[in-house]
Amino acid sequence: xxxxxxxxxxxxxxxxxxxxxxxxxxxxxxxxxxxxxxxxxxxxxxxxxxxxxxxxxxxxxxxxxxxxxxxxxxxxxxxxxxxxxxxxxxxxxxxxxxxxxxxxxxxxxxxxxxxxxxxxxxxxxxxxxxxxxxxxxxxxxxxxxxxxxxxxxxxxxxxxxxxxxxxxxxxxxxxxxxxxxxxxxxxxxxxxxxxxxxxxxxxxxxxxxxxxxxxxxxxxxxxxxxxxxxxxxxxxxxxxxxxxxxxxxxxxxxxxxxxxxxxxxxxxxxxxxxxxxxxxxxxxxxxxxxxxxxxxxxxxxxxxxxxxxxxxxxxxxxxxxxxxxxxxxxxxxxxxxxxxxxxxxxxxxxxxxxxxxxxxxxxxxxxxxxxxxxxxxxxxxxxxxxxxxxxxxxxxxxxxxxxxxxx
Amino acid sequence: xxxxxxxxxxxxxxxxxxxxxxxxxxxxxxxxxxxxxxxxxxxxxxxxxxxxxxxxxxxxxxxxxxxxxxxxxxxxxxxxxxxxxxxxxxxxxxxxxxxxxxxxxxxxxxxxxxxxxxxxxxxxxxxxxxxxxxxxxxxxxxxxxxxxxxxxxxxxxxxxxxxxxxxxxxxxxxxxxxxxxxxxxxxxxxxxxxxxxxxxxxxxxxxxxxxxxxxxxxxxxxxxxxxxxxxxxxxxxxxxxxxxxxxxxxxxxxxxxxxxxxxxxxxxxxxxxxxxxxxxxxxxxxxxxxxxxxxxxxxxxxxxxxxxxxxxxxxxxxxxxxxxxxxxxxxxxxxxxxxxxxxxxxxxxxxxxxxxxxxxxxxxxxxxxxxxxxxxxxxxxxxxxxxxxxxxxxxxxxxxxxxxxxx
Numbered sequence: 001x002x003x004x005x006x007x008x009x010x011x012x013x014x015x016x017x018x019x020x021x022x023x024x025x026x027x028x029x030x031x032x033x034x035x036x037x038x039x040x041x042x043x044x045x046x047x048x049x050x051x052x053x054x055x056x057x058x059x060x061x062x063x064x065x066x067x068x069x070x071x072x073x074x075x076x077x078x079x080x081x082x083x084x085x086x087x088x089x090x091x092x093x094x095x096x097x098x099x100x101x102x103x104x105x106x107x108x109x110x111x112x113x114x115x116x117x118x119x120x121x122x123x124x125x126x127x128x129x130x131x132x133x134x135x136x137x138x139x140x141x142x143x144x145x146x147x148x149x150x151x152x153x154x155x156x157x158x159x160x161x162x163x164x165x166x167x168x169x170x171x172x173x174x175x176x177x178x179x180x181x182x183x184x185x186x187x188x189x190x191x192x193x194x195x196x197x198x199x200x201x202x203x204x205x206x207x208x209x210x211x212x213x214x215x216x217x218x219x220x221x222x223x224x225x226x227x228x229x230x231x232x233x234x235x236x237x238x239x240x241x242x243x244x245x246x247x248x249x250x251x252x253x254x255x256x257x258x259x260x261x262x263x264x265x266x267x268x269x270x271x272x273x274x275x276x277x278x279x280x281x282x283x284x285x286x287x288x289x290x291x292x293x294x295x296x297x298x299x300x301x302x303x304x305x306x307x308x309x310x311x312x313x314x315x316x317x318x319x320x321x322x323x324x325x326x327x328x329x330x331x332x333x334x335x336x337x338x339x340x341x342x343x344x345x346x347x348x349x350x351x352x353x354x355x356x357x358x359x360x361x362x363x364x365x366x367x368x369x370x371x372x373x374x375x376x377x378x379x380x381x382x383x384x385x386x387x388x389x390x391x392x393x394x395x396x397x398x399x400x401x402x403x404x405x406x407x
Numbered sequence: 408x409x410x411x412x413x414x415x416x417x418x419x420x421x422x423x424x425x426x427x428x429x430x431x432x433x434x435x436x437x438x439x440x441x442x443x444x445x446x447x448x449x450x451x452x453x454x455x456x457x458x459x460x461x462x463x464x465x466x467x468x469x470x471x472x473x474x475x476x477x478x479x480x481x482x483x484x485x486x487x488x489x490x491x492x493x494x495x496x497x498x499x500x501x502x503x504x505x506x507x508x509x510x511x512x513x514x515x516x517x518x519x520x521x522x523x524x525x526x527x528x529x530x531x532x533x534x535x536x537x538x539x540x541x542x543x544x545x546x547x548x549x550x551x552x553x554x555x556x557x558x559x560x561x562x563x564x565x566x567x568x569x570x571x572x573x574x575x576x577x578x579x580x581x582x583x584x585x586x587x588x589x590x591x592x593x594x595x596x597x598x599x600x601x602x603x604x605x606x607x608x609x610x611x612x613x614x615x616x617x618x619x620x621x622x623x624x625x626x627x628x629x630x631x632x633x634x635x636x637x638x639x640x641x642x643x644x645x646x647x648x649x650x651x652x653x654x655x656x657x658x659x660x661x662x663x664x665x666x667x668x669x670x671x672x673x674x675x676x677x678x679x680x681x682x683x684x685x686x687x688x689x690x691x692x693x694x695x696x697x698x699x700x701x702x703x704x705x706x707x708x709x710x711x712x713x714x715x716x717x718x719x720x721x722x723x724x725x726x727x728x729x730x731x732x733x734x735x736x737x738x739x740x741x742x743x744x745x746x747x748x749x750x751x752x753x754x755x756x757x758x759x760x761x762x763x764x765x766x767x768x769x770x771x772x773x774x775x776x777x778x779x780x781x782x783x784x785x786x787x788x789x790x791x792x793x794x795x796x797x798x799x800x801x802x803x804x805x806x807x808x809x810x811x812x813x814x
Contacts, residue, residue, distance in 0.1 A: 117575065
């Protein structure tokens with residue numbers, strides 16, 4: 001117990017200091033003071049190597065700034081508020097490709113002209129998260145109205161008719177549901193429902209639907225989470241069906257932990273810990289070089305993705321959140337041990353001591369493979385979200401276990 | 408001179424033996440005797456780990472079988488002819504997504520139902536190559552008619568109007584021409600024109616157009632080949648503009664060597680050797696671990712593609728062909744030395760001594776990263792094409808330099 005307290009205190013200090021360093025990097029290098037929004041293509045030192053604006057990352061950075069502004073006294077800074085609003089307004093002006101149509105671009109030029117559009121829901125999901133958070137910190141109802149109307153469009157695409165996404169269906173196209181879809185929708189349900197009973201009630205049924213869809217991805221007699229299954233929850237043929245993404249399973253895991261906790265369902269909580277935390281961690285962890293594989297094949301074939309054995313930052317941040325949350329909810333020692341194992345590897349391998357922020361992409365052996373700090377898929381999101389959530393959870397644990405502890 | 412002859416003889420033996428081993432692998436494991444066409448998702452031992460049929464690879468394998476059947480006495484086998492015809496007929500029945508529309512699928516189910524369609528020209532290019540070769544070995548005019556009508560569609564997409572490909576253009580979409588497009592079109596011009604004066608004349612002007620477009624990719628005062636430039640031959644902004652693909656530059660190099668030779672243009676030949684062979688080889692070769700990088704950024708930024716530093720089999724096979732062809736055409740010692748350097752690395756690192764064929768994907772340090780022998784982008788093509796062409800070129804060199812030499 002005493003040893004656990006020391007562990008928690010040590011990690012509390014680590015994550016708090018690291019959150020400050022990471023946010024300093026983004027605040028220094030990423031603000032586009034001319035057009036609003038954020039540069040995310042930043043090299044090791046923070047230099048802008050491309051000025052394209054990826055909508056996922058614009059929405060995520062707005063969300064992150066608002067979250068910190070709202071929840072952490074030391075981040076309650078006009079600078080964060082202003083940058084978040086400028087980012088939100090950039091999205092509001094430019095994200096939608098053909099307004100009033102709700103489809104958003106995947107990537108925009110620096111001044112907001114669309115470059116590419118993805119035929120998925122994710123740009124729109126991060127737009128929604130950004131707008132809901134902006135409403136929370138500004139109280140301006142236009143942001144919440146935009147969030148709710150985008151959410152309605154998302155629900156329509158996901159539950160009623162996806163044709164508006166433009167994904168063509170052919171005779172041989174498999175009826176595949178990626179885990180990422182119900183996972184992101186559950187994330188949005190949680191986002192809207194936080195301290196908002198009316199919204200929590202409005203999306204309660206949707207939340208149940210997401211949770212049941214996520215649980216469908218537990219396959220092979222409960223031994224494995226598969227990334228793609230049919231809409232009825234059956235395994236798909238070939239590589240697509242056997243594909244595993246341990247980081248997604250773990251991320252879905254902590255959304256499901258929140259869901260089970262909110263429902264007050266300890267049986268579901270145990271199920272989620274076993275299926276979405278322990279099993280993906282055990283099968284996804286590289287026994288030879290440590291770290292979580294990016295992809296696996298459930299039957300042990302070699303995945304066809306060139307990057308399958310690389311170690312990416314975000315599965316590790318999601319694993320940290322998931323195991324610490326599991327420990328908060330259950331007090332099980334094994335979950336704290338796994339948190340420490342993952343956090344140790346992650347802090348040791350991904351942090352850039354020289355220039356701040358984290359490397360995103362290591363090779364299998366744990367050597368930095370890409371020196372970029374941000375790019376088309378890495379921005380100001382997974383690292384600070386993980387650090388902020390861990391800081392909050394560690395604070396809560398410490399005040400529970402050591403009431404005299406001062407953060 | 409005597410030493411060069413020994414070198415050429417040694418490599419002649421190596422490539423000939425290796426071609427036999429490689430073809431034995433595909434003939435043993437890849438034929439789908441039920442539906443026609445080929446399994447290309449083969450693991451290290453040749454087991455089928457997915458039965459999807461990628462149209463690029465179906466067309467390429469048909470082409471490869473026909474080429475060997477037509478040019479090598481030891482491959483003039485009924486088994487190759489039958490498999491090539493069955494593969495061609497599979498394409499003929501299933502490749503086009505909505506006949507008579509010419510757009511072909513990217514990937515089909517085992518029995519030929521379309522799964523995905525790419526918004527590029529490459530499925531159609533490999534379909535065309537396959538049909539022209541099938542006509543050459545069977546004499547059946549239906550194949551040549553299909554090849555010619557697909558070629559007309561390709562020329563229309565590339566020179567007149569690409570909207571039929573379905574690639575949407577937005578306000579911020581850059582006017583980018585990938586090197587791969589004029590390179591593939593020049594490959595087709597050469598394909599049709601081989602020993603066919605009528606077709607050579609028909610596509611002569613197109614060949615000139617392709618060559619001039621390819622030369623547009625030489626940028627930075629002649630110091631670098633860039634993968635994407637504007638249609639007017641100007642550099643593009645950002646990562647897209649700075650992107651380099653040494654393997655593509657070298658592959659375009661040997662198409663351009665054939666073009667310059669056919670034109671009898673020694674000045675162009677020298678230009679191509681300098682810009683498309685020597686410079687991409689020198690800047691693309693990894694000084695620390697040998698082998699050709701997959702991607703580079705011309706300004707030395709870290710590329711954003713996770714696989715940028717991996718060593719892929721095909722840039723190495725293309726480099727072998729390019730340098731040996733350059734040596735055949737000019738007799739320059741440096742080109743033979745580079746051929747030997749690349750061939751030595753390639754044979755040492757990519758060949759699978761245990762199960763035949765080659766690994767396709769090594770990490771930067773040269774360790775096998777994916778054990779697959781075939782997948783969505785690797786089939787029976789680059790390895791045997793390289794070995795067959797090298798065998799032919801080495802034979803020609805040896806009969807020229809040592810008239811008494813018997814292959």
